[in-house]
Amino acid sequence: MKEDFLSVVESKRFLGREFLTWLVFRVEEDGGKMVLGNDVVELALGDRVVLQEPGEQQARLTLFDQGDMSPELGAGLRRGKLIDRARIAVIRGERRWELSLDGGLLTYDSLRCPKLGERDANLSDDPRALFENDLFLRLADVEEVVGFLDRLFASFCQLRASPRWAEETLPALRTWVAGLGS
Amino acid sequence: MGFLSASSSIVRFDARAPRTIDREAFCEAVNRHAFREDDEDGLPRQEAFGWVAIHDPLVVELEPSDIFFQQYAVLGFRYDRRVAPAKLVRLETRRAEAERKEQQGLERLGRAVRREIKEEIEARLLLRALPSPQLFECAWDLERHTVYFTGKSRAPREAFTALFRDTAGVSPLPVIPYLAAERVGLSEAIVEAVRGVEPSVLASRRDEEPRVAAAAAGASAGGAGGAAAGAVSGAVSEAADAAGSDLA
Numbered sequence: 132m133k134e135d136f137l138s139v140v141e142s143k144r145f146l147g148r149e150f151l152t153w154l155v156f157r158v159e160e161d162g163g164k165m166v167l168g169n170d171v172v173e174l175a176l177g178d179r180v181v182l183q184e185p186g187e188q189q190a191r192l193t194l195f196d197q198g199d200m201s202p203e204l205g206a207g208l209r210r211g212k213l214i215d216r217a218r219i220a221v222i223r224g225e226r227r228w229e230l231s232l233d234g235g236l237l238t239y240d241s242l243r244c245p246k247l248g249e250r251d252a253n254l255s256d257d258p259r260a261l262f263e264n265d266l267f268l269r270l271a272d273v274e275e276v277v278g279f280l281d282r283l284f285a286s287f288c289q290l291r292a293s294p295r296w297a298e299e300t301l302p303a304l305r306t307w308v309a310g311l312g313s
Numbered sequence: 314m315g316f317l318s319a320s321s322s323i324v325r326f327d328a329r330a331p332r333t334i335d336r337e338a339f340c341e342a343v344n345r346h347a348f349r350e351d352d353e354d355g356l357p358r359q360e361a362f363g364w365v366a367i368h369d370p371l372v373v374e375l376e377p378s379d380i381f382f383q384q385y386a387v388l389g390f391r392y393d394r395r396v397a398p399a400k401l402v403r404l405e406t407r408r409a410e411a412e413r414k415e416q417q418g419l420e421r422l423g424r425a426v427r428r429e430i431k432e433e434i435e436a437r438l439l440l441r442a443l444p445s446p447q448l449f450e451c452a453w454d455l456e457r458h459t460v461y462f463t464g465k466s467r468a469p470r471e472a473f474t475a476l477f478r479d480t481a482g483v484s485p486l487p488v489i490p491y492l493a494a495e496r497v498g499l500s501e502a503i504v505e506a507v508r509g510v511e512p513s514v515l516a517s518r519r520d521e522e523p524r525v526a527a528a529a530a531g532a533s534a535g536g537a538g539g540a541a542a543g544a545v546s547g548a549v550s551e552a553a554d555a556a557g558s559d560l561a
Contacts, residue, residue: 139491145512147490152515185512209516237490238465240322262317262368263382269316270385270452273323273461284490285497292506301513308515 144235145185148213150287151234153300155180155214156307159201167282170223176200177218177229182207191215205311216240221276228276237284244272314463315367315389315450324470326460326485327492328453328477334386336377342480343380347373348391350444357395359439362472364480365389370448386453390462390476392469393446397438405434449473453481460485 155176157165163174179195182204192212194203208214215235221228231240247268254260290296314321348363366372366379367389380386409430410422422430449464451473460477464470478484486492495504 136486140487140489143489143491143508146494146507146510149513150490211514211516213515234490237488237493238322238324240465241320242323243320259368265317266367266387266452267383267385270454270461273316274454274457277323277325281493281497284493285499288494288497288499288507289503291510292503296513301515304513304515 140236145213146291147234147237148183148215149234149291150284151217151232152208152214153287153290153304154219154232154283155204155217156304158219160303160307165283167279167286170279172279173222175220175222177220177231179216179218179231180204180214181216182212183215183235184210184212202312205308205313208308208311221279223275223279228272230276232280239273239277239280242273242276244269244276315448316452316461316463318463321463322465324462324465325488326462326474326477327458327488327496328460328481328483328485329458330453330455330481330483334455336381339386339481340375340377340380343375343388344373346476346480347375348393349373350393357440357442357444358393359395360393360468360472361444362390362392362469362476364476365391365448367450384454384456386455388451388453390449390451390464390469390473391446392449392464392472393444394468395439395442395444397435397442401438402431402435405438406431409434451477459488 154174157163158174158176163176165172165174179193180200182192182194184190190212192203192207194200194207196203204214213234216231216233218229218231218241221230226245228242228244230242233240247265250261251264254264290300343364346363348361348365350357350361352358363373364375365388366375367387368379370389370391372379375388380388406427410427413426413430414420414422447464447466447469449462449469451460451462453460462470462473464473474485488496491508494507495501499507
């Protein structure tokens with residue numbers, strides 16, 4: 132079972148990397164505004180991107196820059212790599228999360244959540260109650276951002292499983308990759 | 314590193330909670346697997362891990378009220394590791410080997426004897442080594458069958474999954490993209506279709522040609538000296554990396 136699972140982890144890593152690459156493509160091409168049902172969420176690319184090549188000896192390319200990473204990103208993607216990890220910001224109204232999304236494994240590294248809201252004044256004498264209050268709010272923050280990313284992943288899966296992927300999205304992605312930094 | 318830290322790394326697991334959970338029995342199981350620094354003989358372990366209260370890592374006798382709130386079961390996880398300094402092991406091993414040779418009037422020691430001496434030295438030094446503790450947190454959302462764990466390093470994560478399985482009787486599976494597809498509200502047909510797709514090639518054929526030519530010319534596909542990498546001013550590292558190092 133464990134070996135089966137590990138082989139799935141390895142053989143299907145590309146799925147999450149394609150998701151992350153598609154996400155960055157959408158951010159770069161559409162300005163990052165995503166409509167998820169009744170929600171509007173904005174995504175912004177941060178200052179760190181890791182590209183990785185498939186295969187046993189995976190060559191990795193780490194980029195970080197305050198400015199325009201397009202030339203480096205384009206060079207990596209044109210050489211067959213996919214985005215494995217990217218620092219992104221998720222903004223919903225005045226709330227902002229920052230994280231490094233690991234596409235290959237769908238883990239959330241260096242996650243910074245919005246500041247916790249105002250504390251209930253009635254709890255100020257009870258440190259344990261305060262802790263539980265803060266923890267509950269923080270878990271809600273975590274589930275909120277993970278929920279957004281799940282919904283984006285669901286959109287990607289729907290697209291990836293449909294003929295539109297090969298007919299529309301893939302050609303658009305290739306055009307974007309070919310034009311990055313040129 | 315916990316949920317309330319300024320920044321934390323979070324790994325998500327799928328863990329099916331029973332429809333009704335016996336809170337007392339779960340708490341007893343947690344206490345059976347609470348953090349203990351020493352083994353049954355009172356000797357320090359090289360690797361020690363177990364549950365602690367999430368609100369205070371020194372609390373290792375937990376009540377259900379320490380664990381359950383709202384739809385969550387929340388626990389702290391302490392992972393200590395003792396390591397004898399490698400240089401000290403080498404020096405002390407050399408000293409012990411020299412003493413053994415002198416005692417037995419030998420010029421050389423066999424490989425098995427040298428290994429035995431080294432293991433003895435390591436065990437002796439380990440008794441004196443201080444543990445390096447790491448604290449993590451986990452929250453099991455019993456309604457969504459999701460466990461959030463605030464650690465990504467391999468050794469503590471593996472220890473955590475084993476401890477969780479032994480405590481809850483459920484094996485937590487990391488929610489990798491392949492598994493996530495069935496958790497995001499998609500139809501079974503779409504899930505199966507996505508799981509069956511092959512990788513897409515994003516580089517156009519025109520872009521592929523120089524890559525193939527470079528490979529044929531002996532250039533490393535990922536090497537910093539490659540033609541494409543030469544244009545990459547922002548690239549800070551490019552390294553061959555074993556794929557299995559993350560979740561293997």
